[in-house]
Amino acid sequence: MTERLPRIGVLGIMQALYDHMIPGITERQAGYAREVADRLAGVADFVVGPPVKSRADAERVMRGFENDDLDGVLVIMLTYGPAMRVARLFSENRLPVCLANIQPEPAVTAAWDMSDMTYNQGIHGAQDTANAMVRAGRAFDVVTEDWRSDAFAERVGRWARAARAVTAWRGLKVGVFGYAMNDMGDIRVDENALLRALGPEISYVAPGDLWRGMHEVADDAVAELMAWEDGRFEVDSRLSKEEREDHARMQVAIERILTDRGYAAYSTHFDAIGEDGRFSRLPLAAASTLMAKGYGYGAEGDALAAAMVFAGHQLAGDGHFTEMYAMDFPSDSILMSHMGEGNWRVAREDEPVRLIKRSLGIGRLDDPPTFLFRVRPGAATLASLVSLGGERFRLVVAEGEVLDTPVLPALEMPYGQFAPATGVRSCMDAWLRAGGTHHMVMNLGHVAADWRVFCDLAGIEFRQV
Known part of the structure; x- marks a missing residue:
């Protein structure tokens, strides 16, 4: 894209x-x-x-x-x-x-x-x-x-x-499959105000549409996707044929819905998928590959984050959905990860990207195939879109470095440790004071200046921390 x-x-x-x-x-x-x-x-x-x-x-x-x-x-x-x-x-x-x-x-x-x-x-x-x-x-x-x-x-x-x-x-349309996570506050936005002020439009897709779409996917499309994964990634031998076929069918169905309805960004919430009762697993691997193809993505029904990942693709290339998981004070860095979704185009080049079998209790479903990789060391930038009420929006941006840290062997999802240029303490103090959200887009490289121009043109307050 x-x-x-x-x-x-x-x-x-x-x-x-x-x-x-x-x-x-x-x-x-x-x-x-x-x-x-x-x-x-x-x-x-x-x-x-x-x-x-x-x-x-x-x-x-x-x-x-x-x-x-x-x-x-x-x-x-x-x-x-x-x-x-x-x-x-x-x-x-x-x-x-x-x-x-x-x-x-x-x-x-x-x-x-x-x-x-x-x-x-x-x-x-x-x-x-x-x-x-x-x-x-x-x-x-x-x-x-x-x-x-x-x-x-x-x-x-x-x-x-x-x-x-x-x-x-x-002109962006964001499709939310199901609904947004209950009680999660910083992803909420007045949809009319977002459309009027900035342009992105949010609409909702019934999980049943995905279910019907999966049954319309031909076997040869499933086989083609699996063969491509075999040639591109290191695939876990523990993944069964049935698990991979189900994942592939979900991915193809999601992309067809996005294409047919003009969505360039989307979000799925694990409860909306899990509570539906018809699905076997969460579409985590699908989110990773669709991000790599240029779609915006946000977890848990977060349309703002999905819109930001899409903007990150357009502005600097290879937008990566992530969140701050934990602080590591000895290295002055923050562990960045999420439940299993991440753009594998930002992966280290000296390690294979793995498609693994992993257990995940969230959603109370079967094991979801998941891409596992570490983010490439070097310059990186985080950006978070904050709804301030009405038609006022703020972009909180932090530049820093992804560190070359030791492997965390028990972590079965994309991850990396981000060291803010201003230090963890100063950066996080300012991030929280600015209302920075817990979902964000990461781009490789120092691109705060690019985001500043984006904000100037879009009418968004810019805040670098």
């Missing part, structure tokens, strides 16, 4: 006044816009619109970007352009915007004449345009850089990924 580059429109703004003063300026500056897009070819796929000089031009180009389902718009001032021509456009635009405060030449030299001044005068057009967006109350990002620099590509790339994530998030 996240292999494609962000698709970004380039809106180049100027005005007709300069056509009479400098013949050919439009063609020259249009070429400059294409050069900028070519320089950024590795961070996004760009659609470069023609230079816009009037309100009608700008609104026509923007409609084209929206109709093409692009992820965002990069605004480049080709010369000064009066903001009143784009003020209404930016008040109505639904795509994330980045204002590139750049100019063709990086340095003012003694050789400059009036033409050079005109070619490079984008800064005051950027001020006028930014002022229009501020007045309209529209969120936008700004990048002031030499457009040929690596820093420019890095910053635009970060914004483009955030734009892709926010745009996808606004």
Whole structure:
């Protein structure tokens, strides 16, 4: 789901006044816009619109970007352009915007004449345009850089990924199989407020739909999935054919429901599955592989966490659902794990991912096949979405390192020890004060800056701890 580059429109703004003063300026500056897009070819796929000089031009180009389902718009001032021509456009635009405060030449030299001044005068057009967006109350990002620099590509790339994530998030549908865990407070959210403010939509799927779906899965689809697992993972010989077939049938049925109903994220609650009375086991392994395929996931009916894992896929790749299990003060780290669900794409590369037989009393069902792996050591980031009531949301983010710690032989689920950059004591004090939830998404790498841009574009308060 996240292999494609962000698709970004380039809106180049100027005005007709300069056509009479400098013949050919439009063609020259249009070429400059294409050069900028070519320089950024590795961070996004760009659609470069023609230079816009009037309100009608700008609104026509923007409609084209929206109709093409692009992820965002990069605004480049080709010369000064009066903001009143784009003020209404930016008040109505639904795509994330980045204002590139750049100019063709990086340095003012003694050789400059009036033409050079005109070619490079984008800064005051950027001020006028930014002022229009501020007045309209529209969120936008700004990048002031030499457009040929690596820093420019890095910053635009970060914004483009955030734009892709926010745009996808606004159309996200989260399916909850059954219901959310009773009395679990930090996963609760006003669904109407979430939809209005941020875009994700939550709906509920009857467990009976999954039961019927399992019976519609053909035997060859089950056999194909099991053969793929045999080739990809170390499979526990204690797992019976019947156990694996039942797990595979559940996974195929879940994915078909997600696909058919347009869900890109989902949640299952063990009680909703266990109390139904028709299922033999929990779909834990299914959650791991579906996360690895790019679906968002949250346990226990946690639609917010499922939406966050989906956003983590879009923003930084390979979102991993997890929670803080216990603190380890000697190593200044936190044991991260969950009941059995985890994205095996974040596993250590020097150890096989195992599909194991394990006993689990939760749900009062038969043994669920479960993926067992340790999270890859190195930089990592945690992010938790907090509902503050009404349409107010906060993202709590912590950067740190996954430690290379000894194996915990009795732990039969995905795990790793996360050492916050600010230390366990300081991090957890701040996390709890901020209301950080107990379910979260982990991404490999330090991506707090990416989450900050995501929050700026989505209208979420950002809190790094």
